[in-house]
Amino acid sequence: MIRIQNYIGGRFCDAVDGSTLHLIDPATAEIVGTFPDSAQKEVEAAIGSAEDACAHWSASGPEYRSAWLYKLANAIEASLEAFAQAESSDSGKPLSVARTVDIPRAVANFRFFAGAILHDQSEAYVDRPSVLNYTLRQPLGVVGCISPWNLPLYLFSWKVAPALASGNCVVGKPSEVTPLTAFLLAKACADIGFPAGVLNIVHGTGPKAGAAIVAHPKVKAISFTGGTATGKIIAQVASESLKKVSLELGGKNPTIIFEDADLEAAATETIKAAFSNQGQICLCGSRILIQASVYDQIKSKLIDKARALTVGDPQDSSTDLGAIVSKAHFDKVLHHMEIAEKEGGQILTGGKKVSVSGRCKNGYFLAPTLIEGLPPTCSTNQDEIFGPVATLIPFETEKEAIEMANGTRYGLSASVWTKDLNRAHRVSSALSSGIVWVNCWMHRDLRTPFGGVKESGVGREGGLYALRFFTEAKNVCIKTS
Ligand code: NDP
Numbered sequence: 001m002i003r004i005q006n007y008i009g010g011r012f013c014d015a016v017d018g019s020t021l022h023l024i025d026p027a028t029a030e031i032v033g034t035f036p037d038s039a040q041k042e043v044e045a046a047i048g049s050a051e052d053a054c055a056h057w058s059a060s061g062p063e064y065r066s067a068w069l070y071k072l073a074n075a076i077e078a079s080l081e082a083f084a085q086a087e088s089s090d091s092g093k094p095l096s097v098a099r100t101v102d103i104p105r106a107v108a109n110f111r112f113f114a115g116a117i118l119h120d121q122s123e124a125y126v127d128r129p130s131v132l133n134y135t136l137r138q139p140l141g142v143v144g145c146i147s148p149w150n151l152p153l154y155l156f157s158w159k160v161a162p163a164l165a166s167g168n169c170v171v172g173k174p175s176e177v178t179p180l181t182a183f184l185l186a187k188a189c190a191d192i193g194f195p196a197g198v199l200n201i202v203h204g205t206g207p208k209a210g211a212a213i214v215a216h217p218k219v220k221a222i223s224f225t226g227g228t229a230t231g232k233i234i235a236q237v238a239s240e241s242l243k244k245v246s247l248e249l250g251g252k253n254p255t256i257i258f259e260d261a262d263l264e265a266a267a268t269e270t271i272k273a274a275f276s277n278q279g280q281i282c283l284c285g286s287r288i289l290i291q292a293s294v295y296d297q298i299k300s301k302l303i304d305k306a307r308a309l310t311v312g313d314p315q316d317s318s319t320d321l322g323a324i325v326s327k328a329h330f331d332k333v334l335h336h337m338e339i340a341e342k343e344g345g346q347i348l349t350g351g352k353k354v355s356v357s358g359r360c361k362n363g364y365f366l367a368p369t370l371i372e373g374l375p376p377t378c379s380t381n382q383d384e385i386f387g388p389v390a391t392l393i394p395f396e397t398e399k400e401a402i403e404m405a406n407g408t409r410y411g412l413s414a415s416v417w418t419k420d421l422n423r424a425h426r427v428s429s430a431l432s433s434g435i436v437w438v439n440c441w442m443h444r445d446l447r448t449p450f451g452g453v454k455e456s457g458v459g460r461e462g463g464l465y466a467l468r469f470f471t472e473a474k475n476v477c478i479k480t481s
Pocket of ligand 1: 146147148149150151155173174175176177204205206207209210211212214225226227228230231233234247248249250251281282283384386412452456457
């Protein structure tokens with residue numbers, strides 16, 4: 001049994017009253033450990049430690065902070081296999097994905113911001129030779145980083161790294177569903193002697209531990225990734241103390257395939273976009289809009305490719321789709337499939353749970369599911385399902401495709417498939433989303449702005465955007481005589 005502990009002021013500790021929650025492996029449905037059910041007291045202690053550490057960490061130069069972030073990246077990389085095993089067993093994702101995507105990306109996040117802070121610049125404005133304005137970018141102090149379960153260490157480090165690089169001290173809370181790699185991160189910090197109190201990790205539930213971080217007046221900013229409903233609560237609570245918020249929320253992302261696209265490449269990537277990480281990525285393309293003239297061709301390619309995917313034990317190297325993250329989420333996705341049928345959708349493939357034999361016989365597995373025949377406005381095409389479920393929707397004209405693509409309350413990402421460069425520019429500009437990929441999906445350059453519009457979020461992460469979020473701009477105006 002794994003015993004996860006909080007990491008506060010450089011020390012490992014349990015909840016003050018000793019209460020714990022269970023850690024469950026979704027591939028086997030077995031309890032594999034416990035973690036603290038933290039609340040106000042633990043959060044207070046973490047904020048106190050962060051405050052104490054701030055004076056030194058904030059005042060230290062970028063070279064000092066950068067060196068520590070590089071050390072941390074190296075420590076994660078040195079234990080990549082242990083991190084990957086933990087991420088896979090905690091979330092149900094294929095071990096191969098944790099090894100090649102999640103953990104390498106967490107390493108890259110720390111390295112990227114370790115480098116970025118060394119090259120950060122600020123502006124200066126000269127107004128007549130005698131008046132100089134320049135902008136100081138100063139750390140905020142103690143900040144909160146709250147992350148979800150789908151890409152646990154990947155998204156946690158995406159927040160923690162820029163927060164630390166720009167001189168803040170962090171109180172972080174990973175999802176209660178997947179706390180294990182954040183605990184390993186804390187162990188890596190302890191192993192390398194990372195300055196105590198600079199990074200504090202409190203485990204527990206959102207409504208208790210998470211809410212205590214958001215409400216605390218000493219926490220100057222909240223960087224949050226999670227569901228839209230939670231994001232709205234956080235925005236409301238944070239407004240009480242007027243703290244900065246960055247909200248990366250849900251999506252209902254369109255993949256738009258025009259008749260002039262490379263249809264084979266489009267179908268291959270569309271399947272990845274729909275089903276990677278069991279469809280549990282905020283960027284997954286869950287609405288596949290297909291120009292009517294190529295609808296049947298694309299449909300049969302998609303069905304063949306979806307059926308060729310292997311659902312199975314996350315530990316097995318041939319597995320494409322592992323387990324759904326939890327029983328509750330598994331039930332929710334199954335419920336959405338029932339709603340789709342009630343709304344008149346025809347299930348082309350999937351639509352049911354998958355039994356995996358051996359150690360995974362009780363795990364939460366679902367077949368990759370494609371559905372057609374649903375109007376764009378029905379709930380299946382409007383609500384985020386966040387599982388291996390995608391719908392096929394035909395369109396006639398570019399205008400109609402854009403209207404459908406924009407016709408939800410979300411606006412995170414979109415994928416456009418066309419060989420017509422003019423159309424690529426035109427459609428990209430017309431889409432209401434924070435990110436547009438043309439002839440690709442989920443290519444990530446860490447320097448680019450990342451985030452959504454409408455109910456997909458507020459603010460941008462990535463590169464300079466994250467460094468700006470975690471600092472306060474102060475203008476200094478000097479007039480010489
Ligand atoms: P949730 O919103 O349920 O939870 C996200 C985090 O917030 C968890 O750590 C959770 O804690 C915590 N939390 C919950 N309630 C509160 C609260 N009242 N105050 C403070 N913290 C709270 O999302 P999920 O974990 O279910 O993640 C899935 C969602 O995340 C999907 O909607 C997905 O689209 C979105 N997402 C968005 C991304 C983006 O970049 N835009 C990327 C990845 C996911 P706990 O889980 O412990 O209860």
